[in-house]
Amino acid sequence: MNLFEKSSSSSSDEEEFIVIRRPKLYRKRVDCFEKYDDLNFFQRFRLRKTTVLSLLQEIEDVIKLPTQRGGCITPMQQLLLTLRFYASGNMQIAVADFLGVSTSSACRIIKRVSRALASLRAQYIKMYSDNREMERSAEKFYQIASFPRIIGAIDCTLIKIDSPGGIDAEIFRSRKSYFALNVQTVSDASLKIRDIVARWPGSVHDQTIFNNSNLRDRFENGEFGRYILIGDSGYSLRSYLMTKLLQTRTPAENLYNESIIRTRNVVERQYGVWKRRFPILRYGMRLKLDTTMAVIVATAVLHNIAIDMNDLLPEDLLYNEEMDNNEDILQPVENNLHMGHNIRQLLINEHFASL
Structure with a gap:
């Protein structure tokens, strides 16, 4: 063996490493x-x-x-x-x-x-399938503050997340300056979640989420008949979605506004119970975006199961979600919302004027 071969052999020996695998710990x-x-x-x-x-x-x-x-x-x-x-x-x-x-x-x-x-979403989070279910829901809502024909209160809430990174990260920054998903739900009078949309960035407006939802198409197609939703001033007035008056002039209009505010409070209470039961929704999630969306829907499913099973939170664990006072007041588009104004005025004149 010549010198080169010895040197090569020596170098090869020095490059050998012994890898000791860490024993598995149970x-x-x-x-x-x-x-x-x-x-x-x-x-x-x-x-x-x-x-x-x-x-x-x-x-x-x-x-x-x-x-x-x-x-x-x-x-x-x-x-x-x-x-x-x-x-x-x-x-x-x-x-x-x-x-x-x-x-x-x-x-x-x-x-x-x-x-x-x-x-399990399709099994536990669903809108009403027949008139009998809608009628029972409307009766429960009516018992709150005498507002007729309601089958759901709609609103959005911000769920904190870590920045998802990438060039589009800033669209997830909400108006409250933290990264979030803007999650839309519809609540019934029992605080159950009847519909949920959990895929929009925190900067997206509530009305945009509703406009692009399957629920809007179902109402537009008349699937729920004469029954309606109620929302805050962040939503546009529609024939199937009532919002409060920005100014009132008569006692009937005052009653209408008071009734819609008290009745719509169920969705705020629903957010309070939901987030209090599962604090991960309040404190924020450090997960990948698709997993975060799955967690939000999963906790909504668990929220409804808990109500069905009567797993009520103790009083010391309950809290009321803060009302969102930063909602944007939308200006109505008259050519699209004329019927909504007519229906709202009809409710005021024929129902609230006689209370």
Whole structure:
């Protein structure tokens, strides 16, 4: 062997590295069903044990892992980790430590379970399908402040997010100067979410979201008959969407405004209960944009399930969402909204004038 060959051999030996793989760590996982009583369980996950068991039956086949090898995380553990993330409004590392999994596993679990819950949207978030349901809804709304024919109160709320980055990031900056999604919902008198749109940047106006929604097309096509929505002054007056008067001149008009304000308060209360049950909606999300949207819809599904199962929040956990006083007052376009003005005036003259 010549000198060059020896040098080459020596150099090759020096470039060899020994890679020692870190041994896999299996953490001890907490059995929350056994550890916590009903009250403590509810405080940590914001749903009762019976509700969680019922929910698990609906998504278990979707979220279970294909193998049981390697310390597999069970569907129940995945669901509880995700609920804890929604309920704590905390970072993923905190909920990972809480249930004894790695942060990377927690990230994947939250994404998987949120999408599975969001897939239940058609089953739990839906407008009315027949006249009997609409009539019952209108009766419940009428009991609040004597406003007739209402089947929903519509509004938007800002959900904080991290900047999504990229050249379009600034369109997510809301009028309150933080990055957000502007989420539209329709609430019924029981505070259930009947419709949700959770895909628009925070800078987009409420009316723009409604104009591009499927719900508007359904009302335009007469699917809900004589029944109507109510909204704040951020929405344009329509034949199927009543807003308050900017100026009142008669006692009947004063009654109309007072009634619409009191009745529309249900959507503000709905936001309050929704965000209080799942503080992740209040404190903001550090997730990818598509996962954030899935989380918003998933928590809306859980909100409705909680109402159906009578999982009421204790009084000390309830709070009222602050009213949005920064709404833009839209100027009506007469050629499109003439019928809306006529219907509003008819309600004032024939209904509120006789109260």
